[in-house]
Amino acid sequence: MERMLPFTAEHEMFRKSFRSFLEKEIAPKYPEWEKNGIVDRDAYRKMGEQGYLCPWVDEKYGGTGADFLYSLIIGEEIARLNLTGFFVFLHSDIVAPYIDSFGTEEQKMRWLPDCVSGKKILAIAMTEPNAGSDLAAMRTRAVRDGNSYVLNGSKTFISNGILADLVVVAAKTDPQAGARGVSLFVVEAGTKGFERSKPIPKIGMHAQDTAELYFEDCRIPAENLLGQEGYGFYYLMQKLQQERLVAAMINQAVAEHCLEITLQYVKERQVFGKPLSSFQNTQFCLAELATEIQIGRTFVDALILQHMANKNVVQEVSMAKYWICEMVNRVATRCLQLFGGYGYCSEYEISKLFVDARVQTIYAGTSEIMKLIISRGLGLK
Numbered sequence: 001m002e003r004m005l006p007f008t009a010e011h012e013m014f015r016k017s018f019r020s021f022l023e024k025e026i027a028p029k030y031p032e033w034e035k036n037g038i039v040d041r042d043a044y045r046k047m048g049e050q051g052y053l054c055p056w057v058d059e060k061y062g063g064t065g066a067d068f069l070y071s072l073i074i075g076e077e078i079a080r081l082n083l084t085g086f087f088v089f090l091h092s093d094i095v096a097p098y099i100d101s102f103g104t105e106e107q108k109m110r111w112l113p114d115c116v117s118g119k120k121i122l123a124i125a126m127t128e129p130n131a132g133s134d135l136a137a138m139r140t141r142a143v144r145d146g147n148s149y150v151l152n153g154s155k156t157f158i159s160n161g162i163l164a165d166l167v168v169v170a171a172k173t174d175p176q177a178g179a180r181g182v183s184l185f186v187v188e189a190g191t192k193g194f195e196r197s198k199p200i201p202k203i204g205m206h207a208q209d210t211a212e213l214y215f216e217d218c219r220i221p222a223e224n225l226l227g228q229e230g231y232g233f234y235y236l237m238q239k240l241q242q243e244r245l246v247a248a249m250i251n252q253a254v255a256e257h258c259l260e261i262t263l264q265y266v267k268e269r270q271v272f273g274k275p276l277s278s279f280q281n282t283q284f285c286l287a288e289l290a291t292e293i294q295i296g297r298t299f300v301d302a303l304i305l306q307h308m309a310n311k312n313v314v315q316e317v318s319m320a321k322y323w324i325c326e327m328v329n330r331v332a333t334r335c336l337q338l339f340g341g342y343g344y345c346s347e348y349e350i351s352k353l354f355v356d357a358r359v360q361t362i363y364a365g366t367s368e369i370m371k372l373i374i375s376r377g378l379g380l381k
C-alpha cells in the first residue's frame, strides 16, 4: 500500500544519500560501539557535517529548517539498518526541541549551532532512582543562590549520559509545589560537581551509553535555566507528543525490518526437504505479523500528518507508543522463532532486534503509563 505521507523527490534523494552515508560511515563501526557500550563521538561530527543532525532547526542557528519528514527518514533508515543504539533521534528530535522552544534568543544562539554541527551532544535527565513513571516524585533540588543555581541529586538511566556535552536536567525549585515546583536547566559537561557513572550494563541496546548522573553542589549560572522557573513539568508534558511519536515511528520501521529479513530467511531455509516458507504455519504467522505491521504503518503515518499540522494528538500518540512498542516485541519474538536456533545466535540480526525491542515498552513512558493516559482521555479516573 502506498504511504500517505507527502514525500517529495527531495525527500527521496535525501533518504538515498542518508542511507549510503549510514552504510559507509556508521554501519561498519557499529559492532565496535556495541562492544564498547558507547558510540564514537566523532559519528555526531560526521552526521553534523552532512546536515543530518537537527535538520529542522532554523537557518539562523545553523539548521536548514527542514520539515518533520526529514527527521522521520533519518529515524527510519537508522532502524532499517538495525543501528537503533545510535541515539541521534534523541539528540535531534527529543532534546534539541527543548532548547528551541523554551530557550531565550541568547541560549539558542549559544547552543543550537553546536547541536546542529555535532560539536555538542545532548541528553535529557528526568528519571531518578525513585522517580521514573512518577516523575513528580523527583528529589533533585535546584536552589537559587545569587546569580547561580546549586543542584544536588542524582539521575539514572540517562541515554547519551556519558557522551553528552549538554544535559537538560529536571529539578525541583519548589519541593512543596509538587509538579508545579519542577524547573529545567541546561548543565554543561565539565561543570564542577557534575559526575557520571560508567555505562550501565544492559541486556540490549549495547551501543547506546546509559548512565547515572550525579550533582553535588553543582553550581550552574542562572542563565542556564530553560524557560521559566516552575514550568518544567509543563514543558516536559508539552514535548511528550513528539518524543512518543518518534518512539512509535522508529519501532514501526524496526518491525518492518524484522518482517523483511524473516521473509527472506524462510524462503531460503529448507526443512523436511522444503522451504520453511511453504508450511502453512509460517505463512499464517507472517500473514498475521504483516497485518499488524500494516495497521501500525497506517496509524503512525496518520499521526505524523496530524503532528506536522500542529494538531494535539497526545491521546492517539500514546496509543501508538503503547501499541507499536508492544507490537514490535510480538513481531521480533515470532520472527526469531522462525529462525529456530539461529535466531538465538548473536551473529543473526534477528537476535539483536529481539533484545533491542525489549526496552521499547519501558522507556519514553511505559506501556502502563500510556494506558493510564489513554484511559484518562476516555474519562476514566
Ligand SMILES: Cc1cc2nc3c(=O)[nH]c(=O)nc-3n(C[C@H](O)[C@H](O)[C@H](O)COP(=O)(O)OP(=O)(O)OC[C@H]3O[C@@H](n4cnc5c(N)ncnc54)[C@H](O)[C@@H]3O)c2cc1C
Binding pocket: 123, 124, 125, 126, 127, 129, 130, 131, 132, 133, 134, 156, 157, 158, 159, 160, 202, 205, 210, 359, 362, 363, 364, 365, 366, 367, 368, 369, 372
Ligand atoms: C535504556 C534506557 C534508557 C533510558 N533513557 C532515559 C533518558 O534518556 N532520560 C530519562 O530521563 N529517562 C530514561 N530512561 C528511564 C525510563 O524513562 C524509565 O525507566 C521509565 O519511565 C520507567 O520508570 P522506572 O524504571 O522507574 O519504573 P517504575 O516507574 O518503577 O515502574 C515499574 C513498573 O510499574 C509500572 N507502573 C508504574 N506506575 C504505574 C501506574 N500508575 N499504574 C500501573 N503501572 C504502573 C510501570 O509501568 C512498570 O511496569 C531510560 C530507561 C532505559 C531502560
